[in-house]
């Protein structure tokens with residue numbers, strides 16, 4: 378398999394080979410964010426790319442929102458569209474090297490971009506980055522996808538196994554608000570850090 382490092386992702390942005398990018402906040406993400414009430418939440422969006430959900434959160438009054446991506450191009454683009462967004466909350470780093478404590482982490486097409494061998498490390502890092510009682514929420518594909526390149530698929534049974542060790546699984550259920558091209562392929566999930 379190709380090395381899925383920051384250069385790989387940066388090249389994809391530079392070449393415009395970004396099929397995952399729906400160009401606006403996805404219906405599934407908007408549905409999740411519209412349920413949030415605490416504007417003081419510390420919110421992390423890792424592997425955010427162009428970060429449409431970060432823009433949405435910011436415009437809705439959530440000011441403690443952090444965008445993480447290790448490709449510089451989408452961060453620069455985000456900045457050009459959101460000049461008032463604090464630079465200190467745009468973090469160009471490998472997610473696995475990030476430090477911090479968040480109330481909420483939002484997942485969308487970051488998990489499926491990682492080599493499957495990193496899934497346990499993903500769950501552990503998410504757990505470490507959440508405050509006790511903090512939640513990881515978002516969307517995950519529930520169908521098999523590519524074997525040798527992103528996006529990599531998954532299943533509800535796999536996610537239950539992955540998250541059951543250190544999280545309480547609040548729900549993993551079919552997403553009813555998916556973008557048309559993803560309808561029937563995604564679950565909406567929420568897990569809470571308990572250990």
Ligand SMILES: C[S@@+](CC[C@H](N)C(=O)[O-])C[C@H]1O[C@@H](n2cnc3c(N)ncnc32)[C@H](O)[C@@H]1O
Nearest residue numbers: 386397424425426446447448471472485486490
């Ligand atoms: C498939 S894209 C999804 C982008 C965005 N979530 C969206 O839905 O448009 C995956 C993103 O994760 C980023 N990424 C992959 N591995 C990463 C890592 N280890 N640390 C930080 N960002 C990473 C890539 O640069 C890319 O922007």
